[in-house]
Amino acid sequence: MTGGAIEAEVAVIGAGIIGASCAWHLAAAGIRTVLLDASGPAAGSSGACDGYVSVSTKTSATALDLAAASQALYPALVARLPGRTEFETCGGLLLIEDEADEPAVAAHAEAVRGRGLDVRLVGRAELAALEPGIAPGMRGAAFAPGEAKVNPYAMTLALVAGAQGLGARTLWPARVDAVERIGARIAGLSTTAGMVRAEQYVFAAGAASAALGALAGVVLPVEPRRGELAVTERTAAAPRRVLVSGRYLAAKSRPEAAAGDADAETRLGYGFVAETTATGQCVLGSTRVFAGFGRTVSPEGLATIIAGALRRYPALAGTRVLRAFAGLRPFVPDQKPLIGRSRILDNLIVATGHEGDGITLAPITGRAVAALAAGRTPEIDLSPFDPDRFTPCQP
Ligand SMILES: Cc1cc2nc3c(=O)[nH]c(=O)nc-3n(C[C@H](O)[C@H](O)[C@H](O)COP(=O)(O)OP(=O)(O)OC[C@H]3O[C@@H](n4cnc5c(N)ncnc54)[C@H](O)[C@@H]3O)c2cc1C
Structure with a gap:
């Protein structure tokens, strides 16, 4: 001093x-x-966020490179830290919801593979075998077994x-x-x-x-870009891998597309994410809006997250939502x-x-x-x- x-x-x-x-x-x-x-x-x-340690959710070449380098550092870093981090290499699935999604997800998988990651496209039947709780209407996914999660x-x-x-x-x-x-x-x-x-x-x-x-x-x-999340009770129906809809990538990379759209998912920048915590609860996300520094969860945001999750992962029907919260992503133009x-x-x-x-x-x-x-x-x-x-x- x-x-x-x-x-x-x-x-x-x-x-x-x-x-x-x-x-x-x-x-x-x-x-x-x-x-x-x-x-x-x-x-x-x-x-106030998810803990997906992911390369496949990055939307530019620069971001993919940086994420791949950072993900590779995680196992050695957590091994040196005191206390629990709940880091786990659980795998991730980038979902193809319909025909229109398919080329974008396939091209993205190729870009991720270019960073040395194991990613392959799986069809409807293999997706159902990997995650039986997923809606049968889903066409497939890009499956990355090396993706990880941590308790942030x-x-x-x-x-x-x-x-x-x-x-x-x-x-x-x-x-x-x-x-x-x-x-x-x-x-x-x-x-x-x-x-x-x-x-x-x-x-x-x-x-x-x-x-x-x-x-x-x-x-x-x-700028703060608010994201809302809902957390369920512990459930045996929770997915083993982290699930993300292919459309999440579009919501993330196009901030201008959202405001004023008639469709709530588009307007709120919604992208389906489901991640299971170490306690067996399911964290469901998330929205992306520019709404100042407020961290209140909006009824519309919560309703969109729950409806969106049930549409893509109906196995959660009957599971109670225990709480919801919002975090502010630090967004750069x-x-x-x-x-x-x-x-x-x-x-x-x-x-x-x-x-x-x-x-x-x-x-x-x-x-x-x-x-x-x-x-x-x-x-x-x-x-x-x-x-x-x-x-x-x-x-
Ligand atoms: C819904 C949601 C889901 C997300 N999911 C993921 C995910 O799955 N994977 C992923 O990689 N990322 C995810 N993120 C992003 C991630 O949460 C953020 O990128 C990350 O937490 C930012 O960390 P930070 O340390 O920069 O900011 P913060 O965690 O916000 O920390 C900033 C700190 O600075 C302090 N501070 C501010 N001003 C001052 C001051 N004047 N003096 C002193 N202290 C100050 C604040 O108190 C705060 O504690 C998600 C975010 C949200 C909202």
Whole structure:
């Protein structure tokens, strides 16, 4: 402490899965780290989402590459963490609902296979054998046996506990209210828990990253894209693999298509997802809407999720829905995360904007951020994720 300030080599702002992974990788590299959060770990989207660690739900070549690299890191990372994460290689099915879906899912499977993943198309009969609860009308699926799932809340807590075990300090509740700048450097953070001073700073504030960036004078155009989920009681009818409708990909990649459409599924950006938790409950998702920072579940969203799930997975009929919640995906207009060292502020590293992929992308993001902080070149090419790409050119 200097003048009452908390000091570290690196201060990470945001204890969602991205900030927690950054803190763990920094601490594992022997860097003195403080991780702080306005509320606490997993208070944001990381505590209100599915846990599909997936390559096949990524919609661009860049996203597929990044997801494949990150998914490959998961088994070794979870093996090093204390406590449970419920990580499991369960396999995934990208469903073909009708004839119109077929070419898109087949082309997508080919692109995923190009990243070295085992994916094959299965027809109606094999799909029914794999998952008997699926609606008989489904035409088939792209089956990826290597896809995985994790409990996102437990994973975030395990990363935090792991970072603490490696010597990282944690601080919450500590909301950053002001950023002190001296020239092109951050000199300190004024937080609700006092001043924090570090040599380098990592901004990992999820959907609230635009406001945090503005405090420091950097443009981080992250918008909250709300997603609602419903959770059933424990049921023997729950699927073994993670199920995603092929149309989920369209809902994810075309934000402009939704608003104003007469069909509720299209209007709400609905994509069918069903994932079974370690307790045997079924998590059903999800919607995708731009509706500010509210996290209320809308009756229309919940009704659409339940009706959509029963249409595609009728085995859940008679299963009770116990609860519903909403999370805010950190959306960036060009649908690529912001990961890298800022050129506006010398000692700022940005790690945000992972939209619906942050659980999958946490390991690779944390690893790249730790490399940058240590002055090393990350193993992956971060140029597509340049955090300054939305900043107007300086005269
Ligand atoms: C319905 C839904 C389903 C999803 N399913 C999946 C999935 O299956 N697979 C997948 O890979 N991803 C999924 N996601 C996406 C995933 O949840 C997010 O990409 C990920 O959680 C983002 O993590 P984060 O750490 O960036 O943000 P968050 O988890 O939101 O964490 C940000 C943290 O920053 C803190 N913070 C903000 N401002 C400040 C400040 N000024 N001072 C201090 N702290 C601050 C907040 O309190 C918060 O804890 C889903 C998301 C939703 C909504």
